Amino acid sequence: MSSGAPTTFNIQIGDELTWNVGPLLHEIRHALQELTDSGKTGIIDLRSIPLAPGEEDKIIEALGEGEVQARIDALGPSEICETRYPGVWLVTHYNEEREIIGRFIEITDMPEILRSQADEIRQSSARLADYLERPGDNPATSEENAS
Amino acid sequence: MKDRPGAKDMTLGAALRARGVSRRSFLKFCAATTSMMALSPAMIPRVAQALEQARRPSVIWLSFQECTGCTESLTRSYAPTVESLIFDAISLDYHHTLQAASGHAAEAARVAAMEENKGKYLLIVDGSIPLDNPGYSTIAGISNLDMLQTTAAGAAAVIAIGTCASYGGIPHANPNPTGAVSVSDIIKDKPIINVPGCPPIPVVITGVLTHFLTFGSIPELDDLGRPLAFFGKSIHDRCYRRPFYDKGLFAETFDDEGAKKGWCLYKLGCKGPTTYNACATTKWNNGTSFPIESGHPCLGCSEPDFWDGGGFYRSISMPTSDISRTVVYTAAAAAAVGAAAGAASRYKKKASKTAHTKVGVDDLEK
Secondary structure, X not given: OOOOOOOOOOOOOOOOOOOOHHHHHHHHHHHXXXXXXXXXXXXXXXXXXXXXXXXXXXXXXXXXXXXXXXXXXXXXXXXXXXXXXXXXXXXXXXXXXXXXXXXXXXXXXOOHHHOOOHHHHHHHHHHHXXXXXXXXXXXXXXXXXXX | OOOOOOHHHOEHHHHHHHOOOOHHHHHHHHHHHHHHOOOOHHHHHHHHHHHHXXXXXXXXEEEOEXXXXXXXXXXXXXXXXXXXXXXXXXXXXXXXXXXXXXXXHHHHHHHHHHHHOOOOEEEEEEOEEEOOOHHHOEXXXXXXXXXXXXXXXXXXXXXXXXXXXXXXXXXXXXXXXXXXXXXXXXXXXXXXXXXXXXXXOHHHHHHHHHHHHHHOOOOOEOOOOOEHHHHOOEOOOOOOXXXXXXXXXXXXXXXXXXXXXXXXXXXXXXXXXXXXXXXXXXXXXOOOEOHHHHOOOOOOOOOOOHHHOOOOOOOOOOOOOOHHHHHHHHHHHHHHHOHHHHHHHHHHHHHHHHHOOOOOHHHHOO
């Protein structure tokens, strides 16, 4: 490592080093088949699988981007993207520093975290009722007063 | 570390709602936590249900002969939001480095937490305990040994954080001038979870804490008292450079062509085959990389006596004889031997240390 041309390190090649890219895509295919046949959903934690640098990107590239891209703001952002294969979703959770804290491939018609949650639907009904009961603080009351 | 009145009696779900954490945020927390605990993602709903109902345990953290690296690791833990929720999920009643109280007030807090939560609190220990002379390490005039025995007596379980607390670690290294021992050398009547590493991976620390919080029990352990979820596989088994090992492609020096191409670091002293930890999948610095990915061999820091293993840059299989010859043998045998070689190496390493003899790959193939 003396003077001269800078040394180029090439450990980022991601050249199928672990050979886990293909099997994982097959696992997704099987999970899709199961979703079709029995409605059973599946989820794969990408952090639990040994992947060489660049291999996770290869998986994501292979799955591509579909029609839906959603963003959730809850304890930091989360990105939920349907891949080019409907039923296969890429869910990435970030913390508030934009660091990835979890990345999952979900095989489902709708990732659970996208749905409005039952508890909160009940609470939102009560909250909206409260709002509407407050005179002068909502458009409905204001309209009545104006007329 | 002071709670609002009644805060300790709240379930975690109620405490989070009181803080304005939405259900969706809670689900995200559970997804990250399940991943952190190395559980199947299919467990996320069960984890959510358990955490919703979990009550905050009192935690007493004792630091003995240590460098504070374990606490540094935890407080630099990834995902500040998730980590803060973990901390909200426990009542950390005593920790030298993190608590505001000092002197008599700090000791009074420890005694009060022990009395209030007798039989239910979690005791976390980092650092080894000197037995040669109690004066080598004291806190408020109390020897480490006395404090450990007194505090462990009322604990539900003990978590030994770091290699020092788990196996004696660096203070225990030859010639062990303080007579340092591990927690399990002293405490025999309580469940002990060893979370070794120098330091341990932060998410492994929080993962073990969260497991206790979620399931109210200790996780399944290996023969060295480590949670199998994190320590069940060797670094070698899960290393992305493993295919190079199987093909017999090794870096010979830190700047040769093999090193540049990312080949296996076995001949540069990598202890991956004899080291059980989650570095290769969980990784460090928010999942960025781990030592081998940065081009450095694994030091084996989560194994007992790693400091006395014969040199960080000497191959585990061939400390003294012709390394190039034997590694070729290893490579040839690797595909067939696979994970068994790691187990065999570990056994031989232990045997070698006992007998003060060196082990070669030839020995592994016998």
